Amino acid sequence: MTTALSTHGDKLTCFTAALASTLLARGETRWWRPLLAGGPTLAVTPAEQDLLLFEHDATAPLPALGFGVHGDDDWATAYHALEEQVAAHGSVVLLADIFHLPWQHGYQKWHAPHWLAIVATVDGWVVEDPLTMTTELGLQAGQRVPVLSAAELREWSVSLGSGDTVALLREQAMAGTSDIQAGRTYRWLQARPVDLLVPRADRLVGADALVALASRYQFATTPGDFTQIDDLWQALRQRELLLWAAEFDDEVLDDAGREHWERAVTLWRKLPPLLMHARMRAAAGGTVQTARIAETLLALAEYEGRHLAFAHRRAEGA
DSSP states (O other), X not given: OOOOGGGOGGGOOHHHHHHHHHHHHTTOSSTHHHHHTTOOOOEEEEOGGGOEEEEOSSXXXXXXXXXXXXXXXXXXXXXXXXXXXXXXXXXXEEEEEGGGOTTSTTTTTOOOEEEEEEEEETTEEEEEEXXXXXXXXXEXXXXXXXXXXXXXXXXXXXXXXXXXXXXXXXXXXXXXXXXXXXXXXXXXXXXXXXXXXXXXXXXXXXXXXXXXXXXXXXXXXXXXXGTTHHHXXXXXXXXXXXXXXXXXXXXXOOHHHHHHHHHHHHHHTTHHHHHHHHHHHHHTTOOOOOHHXXXXXXXXXXXXXXXXXXXXXXXXXX
């Protein structure tokens, strides 16, 4: 089985796809290991505007990988920083906006965070964007796009604005901090020593998080109640990545762990269609049936916090 990113974009999110691409460019052939360490996790914390901060990792990925978010409004300054990162590490991650990416279905249609890896090759820089997903306009396949000029890259590098709280909460979860240079025209990840942050004491984790989400969605009726359903799609993708990696990397899960997460993922896959249908019904002003959503979330709670990645190896070595 190949571990090439281009054939496994259907198990990644825009965040993990970019991080996997840059890890691979920096020589980490088992790129899935840092992305799965201690997981899968689901935690929720109350946030502004009656939203939730969703966390999908045991430890915030960026500080765990030695990255911090940098930003600037001046393109010359930003481009110089990108050059330095590529020269030193062979790659750099851009915190881009799908609205500005011509190869994406969302180009000039909607705004959404979309992280990209810029990778140095013998033929010059390329954008590694392996993410595969289904959008409102159909299947979006992963892409590998040559960077032909700095001017072209400038257009692609424009970051998400500071007005999308839902999107910014997702980036804050990746960074483990609200200091993500929100509002800067250009943002990127820079390799630097970063202190690991202690998770907030008031967050709900694992089964507790899913029980709370079940209660929240049980009474959802308006379009605004469904603005964060993509965060649960992210949770599904993280668990699909776990199962895929466990097929050929026996460090990830033992047999009991694989069986456990196969059952869980089968159930997780039922959730996004239910949420999408409910959101469309709410947007159309129709009656929203959320009982199956709440039931599914409660059933999923039984699987959380058990058979975590690499846990059986730690137990054997104890």
